Amino acid sequence: MEFLYASEVLVNGLMAGVMYSLVALGFVLIYKASGVFNYAQGVMALFAAMTLVGIMEGRVPFAHLINAAFGVHVDRFGWTVPAIFGIALTALIMVGLAIAVEKLVLKHLVGQEPIILFMATIGLAWFLEGLGDVMWGADVKVLDVGLPQGISDSIETATNNWLGYGFFIDRLDIWATVIAAALVAALVGFSQYTKQGRAMRAVADDHQAALSVGISLRFIWIMVWSIAGFVALVAGIMWGTKSGVQFSLSLIALKALPVLMLGGFTSIPGAIVGGLIIGMGEKLFEYFIGPMVGGATENWFAYVLALLFLVFRPQGLFGERIIERV
Amino acid sequence: MPDATQDPLLEVNNIEVIYNHVILVLKGVSLSVPKGGITALLGGNGAGKTTTLKAISNLLQSERGEVTKGQITYRGAPVQGMDPAALVKQGVIQVMEGRHCFEHLTVEENLLTGAYTRSDGRAAIARDLEMVYSYFPRLKERRKSQAGYTSGGEQQMCAMGRALMSRPETILLDEPSMGLAPQLVEQIFEIVKAVNEGEGVTFLLAEQNTNVALRYAHHGYILESGRVVMDGPAEALRENPDVKEFYLGMSEQGRKSFRDVRSYRRRKRWLA
Amino acid sequence: MIYREAGDFKTSYRDDGQTFPIRLDRWGYYALLGVAFLVVPFVIDSYWANAVLVPFLIYAIAAIGLNILTGYAGQVSLGTGGFMAVGAYSVYKLMTAFPGVPIFVHILLAGAITAVVGMLFGLPSLRIKGFYLAVATLAAQFFLVWLFNKVPWFYNYSASGQINAPERTVFGWAVTGPATSAPAKYLTCLVFAVVLAWIARNLTRGMVGRKWMAIRDMDIAAEIIGVNPLTAKLSAFAVSSFFVGIAGALLFSVYLGAAEASEAFGINKSFLVLFMIIIGGLGSIFGSFAGAAFLVLLPVLLKNLLVVRLGWPTDLAAHLELMIVGGLIIFFLIVEPHGLARLWRLTKEKLRLWPFPH
Amino acid sequence: MIATPAAEFSTDKGATRPVLMDLKNITLRFGGVVAIKDISFDIREGEIRAIIGPNGAGKSSMLNVISGFYVPQQGEIWFEGQKRPPMKPYQVARLGLARTFQNIALFDGMSVLDNIMTGRLNKMKSSLFSQALWWGPAEREEVENRAQVEKIIDFLEIQNIRKTPVGRLPYGLKKRVELARALAAEPRILLLDEPMAGMNVEEKEDMCRFILDVNDEFGTTIVLIEHDMGVVMDLSDRVVVMDYGRKIGDGTPDEVRANPEVISAYLGVAHE
Amino acid sequence: DLVVPNLSYRTGPYGANGTQYADGFNDYFTLLNERDGGIGGEKIQTPECETAYNTEKGVECYEATKGSGALVYNPLSTGITYQLIPKVSADKIVLYTPGYGRTSAKNGSVFEWVFNAPANYWDGASVAVKYLLDQSGGDLKGKKVALVYHNSAYGKEPIRTLQDLSKKHGFTLTELPIDPPGQEQKSQWLQIRRDKPDYVLMWGWGVMNQTAIQEAANIRFPMENFIGVWWSGSEVDVLPVGAAAHGYKSLTFNGVGTDYPVYADMKKFVIEPGKASQGGQFVGSALYSRGMYAAVVIAEAIKKAQELAGTPAINATQLRDGFEALGITPARLTEIGLPDFGPEIKMSCDNHGGSGMARIQQWDANAKKWSLITEFTEPDQEVLNPLIAADSEAFAKEFNITPRC
Ligand SMILES: Nc1ncnc2c1ncn2[C@@H]1O[C@H](COP(=O)(O)OP(=O)(O)OP(=O)(O)O)[C@@H](O)[C@H]1O
Ligand SMILES: Nc1ncnc2c1ncn2[C@@H]1O[C@H](COP(=O)(O)OP(=O)(O)OP(=O)(O)O)[C@@H](O)[C@H]1O
Numbered sequence A: 001m002e003f004l005y006a007s008e009v010l011v012n013g014l015m016a017g018v019m020y021s022l023v024a025l026g027f028v029l030i031y032k033a034s035g036v037f038n039y040a041q042g043v044m045a046l047f048a049a050m051t052l053v054g055i056m057e058g059r060v061p062f063a064h065l066i067n068a069a070f071g072v073h074v075d076r077f078g079w080t081v082p083a084i085f086g087i088a089l090t091a092l093i094m095v096g097l098a099i100a101v102e103k104l105v106l107k108h109l110v111g112q113e114p115i116i117l118f119m120a121t122i123g124l125a126w127f128l129e130g131l132g133d134v135m136w137g138a139d140v141k142v143l144d145v146g147l148p149q150g151i152s153d154s155i156e157t158a159t160n161n162w163l164g165y166g167f168f169i170d171r172l173d174i175w176a177t178v179i180a181a182a183l184v185a186a187l188v189g190f191s192q193y194t195k196q197g198r199a200m201r202a203v204a205d206d207h208q209a210a211l212s213v214g215i216s217l218r219f220i221w222i223m224v225w226s227i228a229g230f231v232a233l234v235a236g237i238m239w240g241t242k243s244g245v246q247f248s249l250s251l252i253a254l255k256a257l258p259v260l261m262l263g264g265f266t267s268i269p270g271a272i273v274g275g276l277i278i279g280m281g282e283k284l285f286e287y288f289i290g291p292m293v294g295g296a297t298e299n300w301f302a303y304v305l306a307l308l309f310l311v312f313r314p315q316g317l318f319g320e321r322i323i324e325r326v
Numbered sequence B: 001m002p003d004a005t006q007d008p009l010l011e012v013n014n015i016e017v018i019y020n021h022v023i024l025v026l027k028g029v030s031l032s033v034p035k036g037g038i039t040a041l042l043g044g045n046g047a048g049k050t051t052t053l054k055a056i057s058n059l060l061q062s063e064r065g066e067v068t069k070g071q072i073t074y075r076g077a078p079v080q081g082m083d084p085a086a087l088v089k090q091g092v093i094q095v096m097e098g099r100h101c102f103e104h105l106t107v108e109e110n111l112l113t114g115a116y117t118r119s120d121g122r123a124a125i126a127r128d129l130e131m132v133y134s135y136f137p138r139l140k141e142r143r144k145s146q147a148g149y150t151s152g153g154e155q156q157m158c159a160m161g162r163a164l165m166s167r168p169e170t171i172l173l174d175e176p177s178m179g180l181a182p183q184l185v186e187q188i189f190e191i192v193k194a195v196n197e198g199e200g201v202t203f204l205l206a207e208q209n210t211n212v213a214l215r216y217a218h219h220g221y222i223l224e225s226g227r228v229v230m231d232g233p234a235e236a237l238r239e240n241p242d243v244k245e246f247y248l249g250m251s252e253q254g255r256k257s258f259r260d261v262r263s264y265r266r267r268k269r270w271l272a
Numbered sequence C: 001m002i003y004r005e006a007g008d009f010k011t012s013y014r015d016d017g018q019t020f021p022i023r024l025d026r027w028g029y030y031a032l033l034g035v036a037f038l039v040v041p042f043v044i045d046s047y048w049a050n051a052v053l054v055p056f057l058i059y060a061i062a063a064i065g066l067n068i069l070t071g072y073a074g075q076v077s078l079g080t081g082g083f084m085a086v087g088a089y090s091v092y093k094l095m096t097a098f099p100g101v102p103i104f105v106h107i108l109l110a111g112a113i114t115a116v117v118g119m120l121f122g123l124p125s126l127r128i129k130g131f132y133l134a135v136a137t138l139a140a141q142f143f144l145v146w147l148f149n150k151v152p153w154f155y156n157y158s159a160s161g162q163i164n165a166p167e168r169t170v171f172g173w174a175v176t177g178p179a180t181s182a183p184a185k186y187l188t189c190l191v192f193a194v195v196l197a198w199i200a201r202n203l204t205r206g207m208v209g210r211k212w213m214a215i216r217d218m219d220i221a222a223e224i225i226g227v228n229p230l231t232a233k234l235s236a237f238a239v240s241s242f243f244v245g246i247a248g249a250l251l252f253s254v255y256l257g258a259a260e261a262s263e264a265f266g267i268n269k270s271f272l273v274l275f276m277i278i279i280g281g282l283g284s285i286f287g288s289f290a291g292a293a294f295l296v297l298l299p300v301l302l303k304n305l306l307v308v309r310l311g312w313p314t315d316l317a318a319h320l321e322l323m324i325v326g327g328l329i330i331f332f333l334i335v336e337p338h339g340l341a342r343l344w345r346l347t348k349e350k351l352r353l354w355p356f357p358h
Numbered sequence D: 001m002i003a004t005p006a007a008e009f010s011t012d013k014g015a016t017r018p019v020l021m022d023l024k025n026i027t028l029r030f031g032g033v034v035a036i037k038d039i040s041f042d043i044r045e046g047e048i049r050a051i052i053g054p055n056g057a058g059k060s061s062m063l064n065v066i067s068g069f070y071v072p073q074q075g076e077i078w079f080e081g082q083k084r085p086p087m088k089p090y091q092v093a094r095l096g097l098a099r100t101f102q103n104i105a106l107f108d109g110m111s112v113l114d115n116i117m118t119g120r121l122n123k124m125k126s127s128l129f130s131q132a133l134w135w136g137p138a139e140r141e142e143v144e145n146r147a148q149v150e151k152i153i154d155f156l157e158i159q160n161i162r163k164t165p166v167g168r169l170p171y172g173l174k175k176r177v178e179l180a181r182a183l184a185a186e187p188r189i190l191l192l193d194e195p196m197a198g199m200n201v202e203e204k205e206d207m208c209r210f211i212l213d214v215n216d217e218f219g220t221t222i223v224l225i226e227h228d229m230g231v232v233m234d235l236s237d238r239v240v241v242m243d244y245g246r247k248i249g250d251g252t253p254d255e256v257r258a259n260p261e262v263i264s265a266y267l268g269v270a271h272e
Numbered sequence E: 001d002l003v004v005p006n007l008s009y010r011t012g013p014y015g016a017n018g019t020q021y022a023d024g025f026n027d028y029f030t031l032l033n034e035r036d037g038g039i040g041g042e043k044i045q046t047p048e049c050e051t052a053y054n055t056e057k058g059v060e061c062y063e064a065t066k067g068s069g070a071l072v073y074n075p076l077s078t079g080i081t082y083q084l085i086p087k088v089s090a091d092k093i094v095l096y097t098p099g100y101g102r103t104s105a106k107n108g109s110v111f112e113w114v115f116n117a118p119a120n121y122w123d124g125a126s127v128a129v130k131y132l133l134d135q136s137g138g139d140l141k142g143k144k145v146a147l148v149y150h151n152s153a154y155g156k157e158p159i160r161t162l163q164d165l166s167k168k169h170g171f172t173l174t175e176l177p178i179d180p181p182g183q184e185q186k187s188q189w190l191q192i193r194r195d196k197p198d199y200v201l202m203w204g205w206g207v208m209n210q211t212a213i214q215e216a217a218n219i220r221f222p223m224e225n226f227i228g229v230w231w232s233g234s235e236v237d238v239l240p241v242g243a244a245a246h247g248y249k250s251l252t253f254n255g256v257g258t259d260y261p262v263y264a265d266m267k268k269f270v271i272e273p274g275k276a277s278q279g280g281q282f283v284g285s286a287l288y289s290r291g292m293y294a295a296v297v298i299a300e301a302i303k304k305a306q307e308l309a310g311t312p313a314i315n316a317t318q319l320r321d322g323f324e325a326l327g328i329t330p331a332r333l334t335e336i337g338l339p340d341f342g343p344e345i346k347m348s349c350d351n352h353g354g355s356g357m358a359r360i361q362q363w364d365a366n367a368k369k370w371s372l373i374t375e376f377t378e379p380d381q382e383v384l385n386p387l388i389a390a391d392s393e394a395f396a397k398e399f400n401i402t403p404r405c
């Protein structure tokens, strides 16, 4: 019985890991393409989810600002938009965001050190966080794009018949796994086997040299940030469905970092494998060891686990070898 | 042989470059590069050769440098403010000083990025890849290794090959011979010559190795402290006594041993 | 040509190595110190002390500490919050266990304890580099906060896990506890900030600092020319943590008076201090002060402008404030990626050349 | 090319001085690539020992082995008659080895002066604590060492750039600063990896003069990698030739120059 | 005018909760100003200051507003409360922390300036256990109770009380901390699935609440055996979970909904003229009602203070006297237009915490509203009083305070 409990924890851990991976993927993409550690990834997920809800519910953007400035009372347009259009529209907005980021920020920071770019993305995170709130309000929003949620009955009965113990698996998690797998496959194919993918990796290595061979940094950046924006939207949808669209959504970035570390900042498959290991590890640890040391170990355990891996492989499991030459 | 006055493809007119808003590096440089020619840009360390080339290919911005005066035109049209990528599409590509290979990409992937702007199909690109490998067989051997782990010379070949992959009209070469074995230096210049003659590619090359450069170039400019101090056809420069002494290391009796230049001497400056 | 160095000749290597080689700078600096010590304490009120100057000085200390590690030694750390917590909890334990010992000694000891903890968490830096290290230091952040939250010994078994600073005096003046006057708080922090800045300056201009910078600029080359990476990195972690620990001790004992690990020393604190040094300028002590001033003052200013002056709703003001601060960070980075310190230096370089542009 | 009497003198020097470092059967592999294949040679006290060979031959790797950065899979290194145990690079540096790098490895964020001062790090012993207080021993030590460094700055004629951040310097000056840093360590053996790449003749002449002066005045042993045959032949006492990781020649410049294998693998034609 | 600063938070991780509370707080004072011209003829100002639930910003807000003659602070954050307790004691300003903050502040002889009526966390824990006793027929022997808590000072508050109560009533207590923000609780809930406790109590805040309710539903934990503290019982916590949250229970010490006479006035004087905070979108929600309740108590204390001082323009010291003499009877509540809205309050010099009574509400997911399912229940003072005495004595010793009364 204990074994079955443990395997249920394990399966749930794996699924939680997939949810982390969804966020981690966005980081990897941008890191791979520009050597930028995009701190704003979590906020982008929040922003995307907020926008999606706002569009679907027909909220008036900047309602609060308009009301405060003009003393009027606008709130909703009075219509609702089907999820599929909402998602498409939000994806477009994320492309717009990518263009704006390139034009207003990245363009001016070509060739700067990574930490400077990192800092700029922090500025961006703050800006986006404020913008999201001003646009759509800071209340908790319920997001429902039609993804099923709750325990899957069929798995429960199936496992019950088979093992005599019904596994509780959230249907949302199953969906997340499927979507993540598809995303990873698509992204790996893109970055390894296409011309744009190669250009993207070239940009990450050396901005100047990339420019000198005619790769347009602007194009690559817009492309990558758009993809990352799309990944953020997917992550936002999954997490937003799970626990509502609200500020805390931006903090899931912190859960994605150990995943990145473990999988390697530059590896798309790494993001998924890292997620699985972290999800599984932290859940099992909390389940078995947590009660002995007072619990709430998940936050640090993920990092410590990743740290241990790094001591043996400083570039993460699948990261590119760090080139050390003189 | 093409000469400077006829049909200038690339013209630099009295440009001034400032880094970081305060460091004035080029103080009025003018050049003219004829179509189909090999033009050499010579000068000591820090003279401003690299800066000139970067000004042409619009790569200064990312180093916080800017062209504050003067004009650069390519085929008669000004290029300032143009996206470097757009310039490559027009056929101007730069091989940067210090190699700048994409470390994490393999040698072959590096070469393929050179063909980024091309849209003439895979077959043509594959053909050119073979051509580059035939120029640099060593690259073929190392095609699958990450460029970051290849030796200095291999990286230099890789950078050259990458530029060739874009089928350029004009190549700006920054110190192609640096760090190459003597045999290879000759080879590289032979390749330059072959590409120049065979495919009509125009070259502007910055070089420290004056000796070789003047042997292959048609025309030369000598830069010192951000100014052009002398220019002329290559043969003429080769015969100039000052050039001979300071750039070719020849005294009246021919080449002297490096062991003998022990006494301190102050070099003559064209401009005080 | 008022601001210049011409005519300001150095006749010994000693003079040449001094902190402010230009006479005008030196005078300005002495004047500033004079005002800070002799004028401000008499005019300061509790709003200025508690909302502006005390946090500014404390964050400046933390920023110098992190700048030593990140700006000078090139090891990006996101564990600052955790290390500040070590300082805070150490000083709390020391204050309550040895009430008779002067508080300044406790604060210094808290710094020393943090230095040891910092070295421990610095060990992975020998293998792990760059952003990997940055993320790895988050392990320290989360683990330390968890520890202080979990082990009741650290908070003297209080019901809620909060720690409260009891009153301690220096020369009969309360410097911790509720009765502390604004000037006392301010002066305590000022003394620490000035002395520590001076120490940081000494370390960074000498061989220790050069070793750190060598490791930062090119660690492999540094090792080949003879820098022992182990001692260089660990000493950077130790010194940095010492500073950060003192900042944490002051934050808790002098400034806040009460603290809880996960709230006061959370991950946000780590990020905040990192922003300070990047905005201020990596590898610059002046920059640490500038960055701390920027990020402490700006929100206060904006809030006063938007809410108090313009009367906007607080939530809207808070959201706009985020947007403005975020936007300004980006703006400053674009104008000068090397921070306020470099901006300041460039201005001076221009002044030196003035009225000629180059 | 005029044969110089110096060459004969140097032969003599190479043969009679005691062996300072002896490399025995060194083999170094990177995955499938064999960078060095069973190479042995020795370095004698006070000589100038050149390593030449085509690009990718393994010369830089050899220096990395000597300075402890690469650990060879096979082979022994004997230093002053004793087998050197496995050591970290910084420990090797303490034995009195200093070097320059092929791709300049200066500390870009520091001034020229600070860069050179790092060369003296093994000479400065004051503790962290006394440096924190500065007044007293730390300052005294700093001033003393600064005086030494100023001598080197004078010697290499880089007084005017003392306070410049090295990132801004042109290539040639960077090389000179690197040499200064290595000299500041007062090394027994100085390893130079292409110190003259990217320089023009005049600058090379200066560099040669510095190298010879160091060798003469301080008796420093020098290991030199260089592609300029003129420089190698004029300066060195003995030459090792590598090709594809193998040693294909070892001897005086004249012997090497006459070696047919060396000619075909590296020099191309018999050198002028 | 009388100044009652509103240290609110409408941004950050708990912004969604803080907004509703702050609205209720503001609106009640607006009502008094608009309808009655203030209290005793003095208008009430509620200058708002955003703390983002952050202690340092809280201190800044406190310093920024205290100069304006602030009478009383209500920061809605246990962390900020701990920060302010020493400060208000030095500055002699009242700190009113209904249902949060430092529990032992109930002992007015040590905490002269702090009031936390009508109930504190220990009261809450005890009332919850009483309810469980009720549910299981008066006996909890051998039962298992799990406490899921926000891993912070706030969440840890009830632990000691619950431990004592578990000894007294013979149930076993399992503690499951959740690190804020708390979006991931899988392993904790799988532990619950394995251990099968009879009841789960929760001390949560922000996104943690709804995640917990969702996870409870995921392991098919019976909702009616899941009881949150009053901060885990707002619409924000259950709405995102949808139908699965049906039957979830929580403590409360105030009424919810708009079925109170006061809302007629509210509508007329505040909402319709457009004077409601944030446009009045949360009127009647659980947190709005609680914010309003805090305002009611403060207003009553002001009134009392005015009576005692004989002047409408009171200062903070007089307000403290007003609080200490405060009595809110059911009759008075009816008079205000909020019948049965809160428990009876009776304060004194040494009792700053009132009666400690609370009741249980339950979520109806179909009607999307909370309904009150018990009457106000007294906590087990026998267990609580010694705890409070011990904790406040320790504080008094640490800070050299001689008890007043
Ligand atoms: N990014 C920069 N910031 C400031 N100054 C610079 C920068 N890049 C180059 N310089 C300065 O510009 C001058 C010219 O440099 P440039 O690199 O153009 O010389 P070069 O002729 O190519 O020299 P070399 O032969 O050594 O490569 C030098 O004095 C150098 O210090
Ligand atoms: N760290 C490494 N990992 C993998 N391969 C390496 C590494 N270092 C060197 N090599 C390979 O070893 C071979 C020798 O390299 P090395 O740098 O020693 O050549 P070199 O003789 O210095 O050439 P050059 O004259 O071009 O500098 C090259 O083929 C290089 O790709």
Ligand SMILES: [Mg+2]
Pocket: B049, B050, B051, B097, B174, D171
């Ligand atoms: Mg150059």
Ligand SMILES: [Mg+2]
Pocket: B151, B152, D059, D060, D061, D102
């Ligand atoms: Mg080499």
